[in-house]
Amino acid sequence: MGVPxxxxxxxxxxxxxxxxxxAADTPYIGEPMSQTEHSLQCGFLATSSSPxxxxxxQVAALLHDIGQFTPVADLREASRAGFTGVxxxxxxxxxxVGRHGHEVIGARFxxxxxxxxxxxxxxxxxxxxxxxxxxxDPGYHATLSDASKKSLVYQxxxxxxxEKEAFESSPWCEDMCRLRxxxxxxxxxxxxxxxxxxxxxxxxxxxxxxxx
Ligand code: FE
Numbered sequence: 001m002g003v004p005x006x007x008x009x010x011x012x013x014x015x016x017x018x019x020x021x022x023a024a025d026t027p028y029i030g031e032p033m034s035q036t037e038h039s040l041q042c043g044f045l046a047t048s049s050s051p052x053x054x055x056x057x058q059v060a061a062l063l064h065d066i067g068q069f070t071p072v073a074d075l076r077e078a079s080r081a082g083f084t085g086v087x088x089x090x091x092x093x094x095x096x097v098g099r100h101g102h103e104v105i106g107a108r109f110x111x112x113x114x115x116x117x118x119x120x121x122x123x124x125x126x127x128x129x130x131x132x133x134x135x136x137d138p139g140y141h142a143t144l145s146d147a148s149k150k151s152l153v154y155q156x157x158x159x160x161x162x163e164k165e166a167f168e169s170s171p172w173c174e175d176m177c178r179l180r181x182x183x184x185x186x187x188x189x190x191x192x193x194x195x196x197x198x199x200x201x202x203x204x205x206x207x208x209x210x211x212x
Contacts, residue, residue, distance in 0.1 A: 003077045003113075009207035012113050016063060016203065017196045023069040030147055031187045035069045036196075041186035042179075044193035049178065057175045059115070059206045060122035061182050062199055067106025067123070075105065078112050103127045116210040118172055122179050125167070127155070129180035132167045134158040143184065 001018050004011035023035035031038070043062030046053055107124035111117070130148070133140040135158035141149070152158075159167060167173060 003074060007114050009114075009204040009211065012207055013200050013203035016066065016110075016113070017199060019066060019070050019074070020062070021196055022071075026069050028187070030145075032189055033187065035065060037191075038186050039063070039065060040193050040195065041188060041191055042182045043199065044191075045182035045185055046179070047194075049182075053175060053178065055202050055206050056116055056118045057122060057179065059199075059203055060119045060175075061179050062203075063106065063110060063115075063119070064123050064126045064179060064183060065102065065106065067102035067104070067109060070106075070109060075109060078109060114207055114210060116206065118175075119206065121170070121172055122176055125170075125172075125176045126179055126183055128159070128167065129176045130184075131155055131157065131159045132164060132173075133177055133180060135160060135164055136168075140181075148184075 001015060004015050020036055020039050023039070024037075026035045027033070028035050028038040039062055042064060043058060046058040046061035103124050103126055107120040110123060111120045130144075130152065134144075134152060141152075141158075144152070167176075170176065
């Protein structure tokens with residue numbers, strides 16, 4: 001459907017939901033489920049979190065992997081339209097296997113679409129949050145799959161020093177860690193969760209609050 005112009009909350013909400021819907025045939029890497037199912041499950045875990053989390057965090061959970069499966073043409077279109085922060089996404093986004101830095105691509109794309117800073121930062125940090133959690137939560141590493149333990153090594157291993165301090169100084173550190181755990185858990189085959197239309201009003205509210 002293409003990047004909406006003008007970017008009203010209703011149009012942007014419908015647009016990002018159409019991107020997730022279109023990923024129904026895209027497998028979630030390493031799991032017998034689609035990117036759509038994984039996104040919906042992650043969002044569902046956020047909405048049913050105890051203690052409850054705000055709607056920005058819920059929306060970040062739903063959209064955390066959007067940089068992984070948004071068509072390159074859409075990323076380019078956002079870039080061409082001159083939206084801030086999206087200009088340099090072209091080359092990395094065109095890599096075919098497991099786009100490098102999908103968390104950064106997603107965060108920039110969402111900022112360009114008018115999502116709040118918090119949503120973008122939560123999306124951007126969901127890969128690094130694994131490295132942070134491994135550093136501070138001894139039980140967390142044991143919960144990772146073998147593939148995830150292996151990739152941790154390539155990702156730089158558990159965070160330490162200044163990088164770790166910077167991560168925990170974020171006012172959103174706690175929600176970043178929560179999102180990571182929902183992401184890890186959102187791999188349950190055939191789990192019934194609320195579908196995409198239920199997200200439209202929530203996304204619209206988050207965009208509306210940021211617009212005023
Ligand atoms: Fe994910």
